[in-house]
Amino acid sequence: MSRKPSFFSILFFYFLIFISSAVFSQDKKISFLYIDANSGQSSGGHTALKIGDYVYHFQYYPDKIFHIVRESWFDFRFSYNIQENRTIIVSDLKLKKSDMNKIETGFDRLFLIQEKHFENLKYLQANKDIFAKYLSGKINTYPIEGIGYFSQNSKPSKNHLINIIRSKINNFDPEREKSKIVEQIQNLKYKSNIHKDQSINSSTYTTFQDFYSETYTDLVQKYVFYDAIENNHKLKPLESFSLHSEFINPISDQERIKLQNLSKNLELKLIEQISDNEESNHWGLLGCQILVFYLSLEASLESGYFHFPDSFPHQSEKIIWNRARNIDKLKDETLLLFNRYRNKYLESENPLTIEQFIDLTDAANRYNEIQNAVQFDRPIRNFPIKTMPNKRGIAANLPNFYIPQPELAESNKQATIEYDHYLIQLQKIYPYHLIFQNCTSEIFRSIDEFYNQESIKITQALGKQINPNASLSFVPFYANYDVQNNYFIESQKIILSYRRQLIRDMRKSQNSGLVFLRENFTPTSTIYNFNEEDDWFLLFTDENVFFRPIFGATNLITGLSQLLIGVPMAIDDSGDTFKKGWNGIFFSMPEMFFFNIRKGSFYNITTMDLDPEFPNETYKDSN
Template sequence: MLALALGFTSASADTFKFLYIEANEGTASGGHTALQFDDEVYHYQYTGGLTRLAKEYSADFRFDYRYLQNRTIHVADIEASKQTLDLLQDHFKRQYWDQDRQFKRLQALKNDRLLLEWLLNQADSLHPVAADPALQLPAAGLFYSASDFADVKKPAGNCRTHAAAGAILAVLQQQLLQQYGADFLQHRSLTLEQAILKLPAPTSDESRLPSHYSFSQHYSDLLTGLLAVRVLQETRPLTVDACQVLVDPQWQLDDDKKQALKTFQQHLLKTAQALLSSKRPDWGQALLVTLARLIVVEQSLQSGLWVFLNDFNPDADVISTATYSRQADEMRIQRQAAEQSWRQNWQTLITSKALNDLSYVDLELTANRYHEWQASQTSNSLRYHGQQLMPVKSLDLPHWIVPDLSKAQLVVALQAMQNTIPLQAAVLEEDYAYDLFSRNCATEIFRNINLALANETEQRLGGRIDPDISFVPFVAFESVQNHYAVSDTQVLLSFRQQALLNQYQHAFIPWMYARESNVFSAELYSYNPDDAAFMFFTDDGVLLRPLFGAFNTLTGIGQSLLGLIRLPIDDGITLSKGTRGLMMSLPELAFINIRKGSYKFAHQAIGDQ
């Protein structure tokens, strides 16, 4: 009975996790640390010379580091009371949002400067000047392209929605007529135009306010709202590259699916009406996405095929499938997983009684991923990364309606921004400047644990860790084990180590080790062009590490020399990889392993062992 009681007490204790991620080439080459509360992971990243707190979903974090980056993760479960956990979680959550607000405020000030500079250039130049990409209008690209505002080449694409847009937007116009009267859209449009023309220039006093509604954001919101209203007034179709369709007959809509879409379409119509009278500042962006979804749903109903918005970012990471021919098996598995995920979501259109916003987003995401993999089989290119939860296809800031500000007003406002931005940047530099020894991913975790628990850290966690001593990630993990109330530790093997362990159970170990020790004969690793060139793996062979490291060092030198020759034609990419490879190889001569190889197309088929 005593054993059962002790077992129950241990099992029911609250815990949080300290994660130590082993080193590898690339980011966090000296290792990394993180804290996990339930499904949320907090960790400090090096960004532009600053140490910035990031928050991720635990499954995404582990897949990124353990599979894609091929790093083993060491986990320590730390026992704590619920009150202690609440204190810690609230502290890191509050710091994340406070820091995020500071960085967004600095970016807003920079955007104000960019907009003011653009407006000044407009006033001085006889020819239109392109605005900085940071000033794009989100979601406006679903209905407008640069060719609508300037004499430039129109985009290419097969998204033809004139009939669908005319039909469904006419329905919405009739509903607005009945609810608000005949002049509603015209009045809304004129009000927005006047608001843009009368938008005041920013001042230094306003810019210092933490909750300041920035000049550039205010202008963007007003202009996006005006463009959304114009879509309704003109019954504009989608741009020709805004949507995609699954033409295979197996994705034809039957009566049940059509009924589900019709019901969802009624929901979208109500949402659009509500957004047109909404007080939220970004109502225009939300309305553009809603109108775009209304149109593709109508297009689906008219054609009987599944039509959906293209949710890939224009700057999505496009790869050549030929470049990764040795990863054909991994790519095939990824393609099959995309198809399976799409089929599962497609089934919900049959089984679900009501299609809602969340389930529609899942349909949109999985349809895009499946369509991209299918298209890659003939196009030999693939947008591997770059999907967005919201299909906010952006538009470059058009040469259209601008605030009615004199040149003198613009100059004064610009000077104010140029004085304010360095002050805000200096605050961030003082608070978050990265330092290898005193402010890194490990020190900031311990410093903030001590801040959250004040003088009760030792009482609540069993000990207190000095951040100035435990600044090396693997030392930090040892400190956690020695000072905190650690109830359990786990080792989550990297992608390659999991595969090796699985192979060792079914093969002759010396032969398997010899085959997998080098990149030439290895079957569990195909050279990833994102990695610097190397010959031997040294993470699982301590005795041979200096010898293998010598060959890797020579390989790094060779790639660097090749990079010098190719410098004029590849902008130093090969030289950079060679130098990085050399730096990763030199520690191996002293029995220290850093590089482990990475897997661009890793999948989680082995399981979370």
């Protein structure tokens, strides 16, 4: 079951890179970012490169791989500048358009190549997991994306969808299709994807033939898809929800017409997927997603209220909402977003599209999630990008398969070897070193590679080649100094940390002395609200150089108190309080020598608390 030649995927990869350089607008800028230190893993400061509306930076993860991260400027600034309360110095580089294209294309390429490596590693991990399930005799408990929505309660006599499909596809028989899939799974053989001595690198887009796990997962998704259609399965009540609220009106007549039209369009999409049932086409997940949306629309039309699938993925971040002061604001914000989409898409003259319904689904999920978190007193699930109905589930109706034990053992052994080999290779080609390969040095090293290490071209483009291995430029603070003094700089801006900016605004309308006394003492601060991410400290020292040693000594005593309290609590909290007390002592000591690292964090802030023009509001100099 090998896929079509990978030439097309490679062509698409380079098409993305070409497009990114072709659309580089005149007003797009490349900026070097220096983010000052805070406690925790950010105690050494950080650097990044902002290209247009995206930020590229390097981070070391627990998998011992140095990741290149690409995220939106909004997300980056919200995380570092607002939640982590860190000042950002933005140095806009003065570059020719051709050099901007070269640098942007280079970082895009590095990011996409690494993402492909991670995708390969994910499939290799899945190979291991599937054979482990086979060996344990529990293959039908292996979780599959996208199949966790369908209820086993069926109403065959009222199967409207299957009749529509049969009116378009002669002799459509889902039972026959399921039998074919069972046979394909039974005959599926494990084939090695990687040779033992095969090497990979960070500059080549690496593709393989179909992974066993990729094909197996697709076949199971198709089986569940046909089974749901055959048995008229609906959405599970626990994996979907209706929006019954005094703040959300029932579906209007005009909205009903639009939902009905989209439902008919999805029927055609389902028929299209079934008609394109080639073995090499991996459409199982897409087919399940379309069916989930279709069933959501049918449930909405039947009840008169909007009905949506729970689209939060299993790896969603959990936020402890009771540490937030603005839970009501967050709830209002998500409700406003849903109503905004509803008015925009359902009151217009244009037909409702599946993309727009996905927007509605995502907004409804975020509103419903906050409602449930408050009602059931549990953390709020959050996901940084738009959610899709990928809920994992098990194929309980799938027949058991017989694979000889020796074949299973050998396949499991080979899958484990290949995964370990690929992981080790990635750790070698994406290494981390505190001095020679860190978040700062990799930016300069990558730029050098884009210009083939030619110093003359680098100097002509940027002003001067910065070599972190031959200077202190591997240190984020010094790298910022080096960039300002050696690169062509068009302009520089300072984005004050969240707390410092609010204090500056307060001083314009309030007595500066009162602001100083109130806001630097954490128990009386109107800006800072203690949260579980921070260790105990009484006084802020980021603005007060003169009083810093005294404030630092006070904070050290506070940290010592937390450490001592944490000793008897260690049995109940696994030493968490003790560890935070130690951290409090550690970050208080530099303050006694006029050096500040800790600034507190603001994970209780929501986007409703920000400037309406965030993240591109007018920056304010710190002087």
